[in-house]
Amino acid sequence: MMYLHDLWVNFGRDVSLFHEWKKEDNVCLIDQAPLLYVTEMCFEWIVKTDEPLPQELMEHVRKRAYYRKKQERVSSLYCFVICDGRRVMAIETDNTDYPKYRSSLLPRHERIALSVIGEKGREQKHYGYNIPIPQNAYRPQLSFEQAAGLTRTEREKKQQVLNMLTLYEGNAPFLCYIYGEWKEMPSSEVKQKNLELLHKELVSHLKVGWDDTHERLYKVFENMKEVRSSQ
Structure with missing residues (x-):
């Protein structure tokens, strides 16, 4: 299992790039999060739909992430980071079985994620996402x-x-x-x-x-x- 540490995130229904984060946003610190190297199609499904996550993926990341709140390390049931070799996104399910919240990462954290999955021998996983997204499955979002x-x-x-x-x-x-x-x-x-x-x-x-x-x-x-x- 690959991990990222000390990540600043800004979870929400819509994703804003780091330079667009606002003071009133709920920005928080992830002490540790599993990093999944996924296929482009898998990345698209998780980021662009609200479909339930595969059981295999959920078991893979279950209770492996921690938030840093003051001096405490607080466990998260299903929080993880996905990367397809080009794009990086943090996911929080809020104890549900679907990707409820998403967040971009700071540029330096994106570079670290890309560097980690770029090591030799890393294999991309599709977790069952091996067909294109049907038009009616997309989340409402701007083109x-x-x-x-x-x-x-x-x-x-x-x-x-x-x-x-x-x-x-x-x-x-x-x-x-x-x-x-x-x-x-x-x-x-x-x-x-x-x-x-x-x-x-x-x-x-x-x-x-x-x-x-x-x-x-x-x-x-x-x-x-x-x-x-x-x-």
Whole structure:
């Protein structure tokens, strides 16, 4: 078993690079974590889906990781680092059987991981992940085109809006309200539009970049959530 030590991580549902970490983030120190050398396909499955982890992998890493909290060494049931020879990611299941939280590593820790798995004789394991990911298994996340050039805050806002549009696809009252507020268009005009085309226009507008029109759309969603929470 390979191990990494003294790793700073920032676990969350979405992964931010080290230079984007914020003071308010829950950054913590891992005293020890097992390092798994996996195939590219295995890496993709663990990072890009919320599918349950293979039993073999879970038994391989069970109770082998420790967090450093003040002066105490606290055991973690399933925490580990995966590397496919190019990319490195820390995983925390939070005592579940799926990869609940993920974190990038500091650049120097990534280099150490790549150096360790680069030693001769290391074999990549697939842990049963030997088929491509079905389209419907991917976690909701921005594509490269949607995320290109954006700050962490802009990416988070865009992801929230896209999640809501996916959740309420086909919901005529919701989509008509959002579109009308965003376009500052009377509801009577909005209702005359084809619902499917209206939804496609909203999603398509979020495809590239982040500007004042995107910010206005985000604020419409935020205002709607505030109204609902106050009712």
